[in-house]
Amino acid sequence: MTLSFTNVVVPVDFSGESPQAIRAGLDAVDDASKLHLIHVLLPLDSLSPGVLLGDTSDESRKNRVEENLTKIAEDNSAATARRAVLFGSPGLEVTDYARHQSADLIVIPSHGYHGMKRLVLGSVAERVIRHATCSVLVLRRSDAE
Amino acid sequence: MKRSRSSFAALVTLAVAAVLVALPPVCSAQHTPTEVESSDDLNPGDETKPESDFRKSAANTLREFEKQVDKYSGQAVGFIASLFFYEFAGHSEFTMKLEEAAFDSPQFSSLISSVDASLSDDTRKTAVWSVKFVRSRLSEDDAVSFDAEIAAIRDAIQPLMDNASSAVNLGEADFTITLAKGDLNQPVASVVADALRSEFCSSKLRSLSVSLKELEPGEARTFHAVNSGIPIVVAWLVVGAVFFTLRMGFINIRGFTHAIRVTAGRYDNPDDEGEVTHFQALTAALSATVGLGNIAGVAIAIGVGGPGATFWMIIAGILGMSSKFVECTLGQMYRQVRPDGQVMGGAMYYLSNGLRELGLGPLGRVLGILFALMCIFASLGGGNAFQVNQSINAVQQAFPQLEAMGITVRFAIGVAMAFLVAVVIIGGIRRIASTAEKIVPLMCGVYVLLCAYILIMNLSAVPDACSLIVKSAFTPQAGYGAILGVLVQGFKRAAFSNEAGVGSAAIAHSAAKTDYPVREGIVALLEPFIDTVVVCTMTSLVIVITGAWDINNEAYSALISDRNGAGLTVEAMRSQIQWFPYVLAVAVMLFAYSTMISWSYYGERCWAYLFGDHSSMVYKIIFVVFVVLGSVMSATNVLDLSDLMILGMAFPNVLGVALLSGKVRRALDDYWQKLKSGEFHQP
Numbered sequence: 001m002t003l004s005f006t007n008v009v010v011p012v013d014f015s016g017e018s019p020q021a022i023r024a025g026l027d028a029v030d031d032a033s034k035l036h037l038i039h040v041l042l043p044l045d046s047l048s049p050g051v052l053l054g055d056t057s058d059e060s061r062k063n064r065v066e067e068n069l070t071k072i073a074e075d076n077s078a079a080t081a082r083r084a085v086l087f088g089s090p091g092l093e094v095t096d097y098a099r100h101q102s103a104d105l106i107v108i109p110s111h112g113y114h115g116m117k118r119l120v121l122g123s124v125a126e127r128v129i130r131h132a133t134c135s136v137l138v139l140r141r142s143d144a145e
Numbered sequence: 146m147k148r149s150r151s152s153f154a155a156l157v158t159l160a161v162a163a164v165l166v167a168l169p170p171v172c173s174a175q176h177t178p179t180e181v182e183s184s185d186d187l188n189p190g191d192e193t194k195p196e197s198d199f200r201k202s203a204a205n206t207l208r209e210f211e212k213q214v215d216k217y218s219g220q221a222v223g224f225i226a227s228l229f230f231y232e233f234a235g236h237s238e239f240t241m242k243l244e245e246a247a248f249d250s251p252q253f254s255s256l257i258s259s260v261d262a263s264l265s266d267d268t269r270k271t272a273v274w275s276v277k278f279v280r281s282r283l284s285e286d287d288a289v290s291f292d293a294e295i296a297a298i299r300d301a302i303q304p305l306m307d308n309a310s311s312a313v314n315l316g317e318a319d320f321t322i323t324l325a326k327g328d329l330n331q332p333v334a335s336v337v338a339d340a341l342r343s344e345f346c347s348s349k350l351r352s353l354s355v356s357l358k359e360l361e362p363g364e365a366r367t368f369h370a371v372n373s374g375i376p377i378v379v380a381w382l383v384v385g386a387v388f389f390t391l392r393m394g395f396i397n398i399r400g401f402t403h404a405i406r407v408t409a410g411r412y413d414n415p416d417d418e419g420e421v422t423h424f425q426a427l428t429a430a431l432s433a434t435v436g437l438g439n440i441a442g443v444a445i446a447i448g449v450g451g452p453g454a455t456f457w458m459i460i461a462g463i464l465g466m467s468s469k470f471v472e473c474t475l476g477q478m479y480r481q482v483r484p485d486g487q488v489m490g491g492a493m494y495y496l497s498n499g500l501r502e503l504g505l506g507p508l509g510r511v512l513g514i515l516f517a518l519m520c521i522f523a524s525l526g527g528g529n530a531f532q533v534n535q536s537i538n539a540v541q542q543a544f545p546q547l548e549a550m551g552i553t554v555r556f557a558i559g560v561a562m563a564f565l566v567a568v569v570i571i572g573g574i575r576r577i578a579s580t581a582e583k584i585v586p587l588m589c590g591v592y593v594l595l596c597a598y599i600l601i602m603n604l605s606a607v608p609d610a611c612s613l614i615v616k617s618a619f620t621p622q623a624g625y626g627a628i629l630g631v632l633v634q635g636f637k638r639a640a641f642s643n644e645a646g647v648g649s650a651a652i653a654h655s656a657a658k659t660d661y662p663v664r665e666g667i668v669a670l671l672e673p674f675i676d677t678v679v680v681c682t683m684t685s686l687v688i689v690i691t692g693a694w695d696i697n698n699e700a701y702s703a704l705i706s707d708r709n710g711a712g713l714t715v716e717a718m719r720s721q722i723q724w725f726p727y728v729l730a731v732a733v734m735l736f737a738y739s740t741m742i743s744w745s746y747y748g749e750r751c752w753a754y755l756f757g758d759h760s761s762m763v764y765k766i767i768f769v770v771f772v773v774l775g776s777v778m779s780a781t782n783v784l785d786l787s788d789l790m791i792l793g794m795a796f797p798n799v800l801g802v803a804l805l806s807g808k809v810r811r812a813l814d815d816y817w818q819k820l821k822s823g824e825f826h827q828p
Contacts, residue, residue, distance in 0.1 A: 042759075049746075055420075061487065
């Protein structure tokens with residue numbers, strides 16, 4: 001049996017696992033335009049030189065991420081995928097977005113962090129699973145423990 | 146862990162000792178009312194109480210003191226960072242304020258032994274002793290021969306000196322003796338200095354300085370000895386800076402004109418990766434470095450080390466240009482550009498990632514974490530408490546009516562500054578911070594002009610001042626100890642001010658838009674030049690020309706012994722132009738504010754490196770709390786704390802940077818060859 005989905009959300013964090021997630025998302029839909037590539041940014045909360053003296057703003061960050069989303073989509077044969085940049089807490093924003101778009105699947109890579117790093121960074125995948133109202137496909141890294 | 150506990154216990158013990166001195170009312174509050182009364186009776190000149198009462202009261206005070214020491218030395222709380230700061234910085238201070246009779250009592254030596262016993266062997270190796278005896282019993286009219294004074298000093302110090310015989314770093318000592326006016330004259334000063342020198346210098350101390358201060362009517366006679374040692378970290382920074390200067394083929398000199406061209410924007414390319422222009426990156430880094438270190442720190446260096454400290458400060462600044470070049474080049478090489486275009490870089494990244502490339506991954510990770518930890522504490526000390534503390538000193542000194550209000554007004558200003566910091570770093574009102582940072586170059590200019598104006602008014606004195614600076618850099622001056630001590634003061638305050646080798650500036654410089662890491666490194670070498678060679682030297686010349694460095698001058702001696710550097714600069718300027726202190730007070734507040742904002746970013750980046758971006762609010766709250774703490778802490782404590790923490794960052798940084806210097810040299814050679822062949826297009 002082949003599972004078929006009409007609206008698939010793939011959170012992209014531009015890590016090494018992102019291309020794999022996009023390809024898995026593509027496998028689940030018959031047309032790349034049914035794919036949503038989204039990236040969640042934390043609102044600007046820094047006094048970096050770029051913010052205080054340069055042109056860094058939430059707007060510039062959003063534009064930059066959109067460029068990067070376009071690039072990663074094109075590089076992974078998903079040029080027609082829809083793209084969105086959101087601000088807020090990654091786990092919640094992903095599930096909210098999926099709900100608003102009536103998505104039927106979220107494909108998310110798990111970084112396989114463990115120990116201290118997991119404790120500190122938490123797991124976006126965990127939060128997505130907890131809050132999602134649709135199916136969630138968690139891609140495990142081959143070297144995850 | 147055990148070592149850290151014992152060190153912490155020692156630290157607590159010493160801190161308590163210092164607090165007991167700083168807050169005499171607290172000590173007397175522990176006495177019964179009768180004892181408080183008898184304590185009041187100990188004012189100089191009041192001889193009404195029988196001697197036996199006096200001894201009894203002194204013994205009580207001593208017992209209370211002992212109890213405090215026992216209580217706190219028994220409390221060992223694990224705090225691993227304290228071990229590092231404490232031991233590596235090679236500085237401990239033990240201060241006592243005791244009544245006259247206490248010196249003769251057997252409890253005195255047992256007290257010293259108990260404090261001493263609480264110091265671990267490791268601590269003692271780098272420990273440096275400071276003893277402060279306040280002889281409140283002696284009246285101004287008492288005839289005291291110097292033989293007796295020296296004998297008392299010897300007896301008092303002997304147990305400490307004996308215990309410290311295994312010390313490897315017992316270096317410089319700084320004595321201040323307060324005596325009645327009649328006793329105070331130059332031949333006498335020489336006698337005392339010689340006696341002390343022959344007593345201690347040959348055997349235990351490498352250098353020693355003695356200065357005399359006139360006894361104010363009603364003031365207690367004091368004997369204050371500070372042995373600040375030769376901090377290993379200062380040697381570490383200097384050796385590092387010399388090494389980098391040689392390794393990079395004197396980039397500090399040959400890269401200078403190119404640095405100015407790059408900063409002027411002649412190589413700017415808006416399409417290069419990064420967030421800010423070269424000039425903006427330099428401004429951001431300067432706003433962190435140009436601060437109270439340039440105004441207060443320099444004055445302290447000259448007050449303690451004499452005019453010769455200026456010379457060594459300039460040398461340290463010039464050498465530091467090379468350190469800054471290497472670390473900021475590495476900051477660019479190993480920066481991480483996030484998907485949203487924000488750049489994250491700094492010593493923690495090049496230490497962990499750079500050393501991993503060399504096959505030293507575990508070492509790199511440890512050094513990266515160590516650096517980040519140090520940087521967090523340094524941002525609270527030198528980047529925060531020191532700035533608040535000294536800027537309030539400057540304001541109080543400029544407006545005497547505020548000084549009269551004492552700690553209340555300090556606390557009020559501290560709360561106000563904390564509020565202004567909080568609205569920016571927590572409230573997110575970035576415009577204020579942005580404006581403060583943007584006007585740093587302007588304020589630098591204003592400050593240099595103020596100083597230049599004073600120099601022009603005293604033009605005829607400038608050659609003499611310069612020759613005094615150079616002469617006293619190489620020849621010991623009466624009252625300022627041996628050359629080594631002067632050199633240490635100069636180097637220490639230069640390092641504290643320009644942060645070369647400390648690794649902090651790499652965080653700011655990594656944001657620059659460039660495809661050539663070396664190019665930003667070259668821009669960065671201007672930082673110690675502007676900070677130390679220009680701004681610090683201006684402060685120095687003002688202090689030297691106005692004579693504010695002279696501890697024998699009663700207008701300045703108290704400011705020097707209180708380490709009130711900002712106040713000293715204010716007074717030096719007031720002696721020339723009455724209203725200069727007001728301009729200075731404004732400049733100082735702005736410098737302090739922009740430095741705090743910049744350091745809060747450094748600290749926050751390091752916090753995020755260790756604990757992730759999500760928890761940085763915890764750090765920000767701690768930072769704001771330290772603004773208030775800094776306003777009410779004693780200047781000496783703040784200065785020591787700041788020194789320890791900022792210079793503590795230099796350990797992981799210089800080690801890592803030295804290991805990575807080969808890579809920087811190759812990149813520099815490649816860049817230089819392209820530059821010389823005209824490959825770089827200048828728009």
